[in-house]
Amino acid sequence: MGGTYVTHHFGYVLGELQRYKMDRDLIVSHQEGYENNYYTLNVEGAPARNVSHEEAGQITSSAWDLFVDIDGNSCRNICPLPHSQLDNIMVSRADVEAIDKISCKERIDQIKHLLTAEQLGTLSAVIMLVTGGKLENSSLWECIRTHALLIHDSANLADLWTTYKLREGQSAFARRIFDDAVDFGLEYAFKTPVTAIADEIDSTEGRVKVTTANNGIFRSHRVISTIPLNILKTVQFSPPLSPKRQEAINLGHINFMTKIHAVVEGSGLASWNGMCSPGYIAQGYGDGVTAQGSAHIVGFGGDERENFTPEHEPEKVIAAFQALHPMNVEKTVFHNWCTDPWANGGPAWWAPEYMSKYQDELQKRHGAILFASGDWAHGWRASIDGAIEQGALCAIEALRDLRLTDVSHDHQPKL
Structure with missing residues (x-):
């Protein structure tokens, strides 16, 4: 319901996974070979269409790369050391502070004349999904830092962010850390x-x-x-x-995102990804097949608190998934972090x-x-x-x- 993906680029996580011998026991999220092996692209200002995953990736990457390229060198000049953003040996703090004042909306306004309607709609949707906020209140610097952590290359986004999961799940990982602490005397x-x-x-x-x-x-x-x-x-x-x-x-x-899992009839959508923006759930992607042969879809949305509380409005949840792609939703599972009093x-x-x-x-x-x-x-x-x-x-x-x-x-x- 919360943290899902791991990568060997997460140094602290990797150390713990090796400690518990979980670093090689991974599974892959997206699977090809099922019926609906394409990306549904439906963004404001452009006609909806199905494209290959490769073309969807190229559209997204080209827009994102232009968006974050504030220094003409894919952020390598302004953020060469993403674990040390302030006061590092390469960049003056004043230069970082100047860029940190810029919102995502302001940066998009600077470059939108260079984007197609499809690129602009996709970029705006991706930013709102990544930030969990609005374009106006989201920091451009946070996107730059993220890009730098992706080794200054958006081609690494899928591998680092949305590909590898633990076979036993994050709960098993947390449990091993907890049990280890108890063995060493933890009281709780x-x-x-x-x-x-x-x-x-x-x-x-x-x-x-x-x-x-x-x-x-x-x-x-x-x-x-x-x-x-x-x-x-x-x-x-x-x-x-x-x-x-x-x-x-x-x-x-400012992150008040929506994240909802859906189990849908048939296995076809296990190879599918898609975007429908604006929408309460703006992006969905196939994440494997259940033991019963149903596709598992994970849906993400931005800050929709003003008009959408999923646990109280199941009909809106179903409609939002069906706006992404025709599907028969058998059940949904989610935790609303925005209404969780401890989050x-x-x-x-x-x-x-x-x-x-x-x-x-x-x-x-x-x-x-x-x-x-x-x-x-x-x-x-x-x-x-x-x-x-x-x-x-x-x-x-x-x-x-x-x-x-x-x-x-x-x-x-x-x-």
């Missing part, structure tokens, strides 16, 4: 919402106090918060967070200027409280890889703190 409490986190420097019971909704109290020497960006404002911090961090939290991110949105995507204003601040510690979330990762932001990145950085910082404050520990070097 589920269904225990946190309402307040206080750094009580002079406390003798444990410096940080975590208060839960049922007035439970947990104390520790350090706290690593993994609370998502759009949920942080529901937690009271003491002492108060910095004004800049609080401003970032109040703004939050309040999809994977984080930022508005213009957000990265240059707030990324450094969001990554900073707050006394004995450290903040680890993929929502503000250096590299693969809003992904499992980014979450592991930030978790690892905060974990080692906390461990070093505890070693330095443990006066009973013998720190003398030993051979």
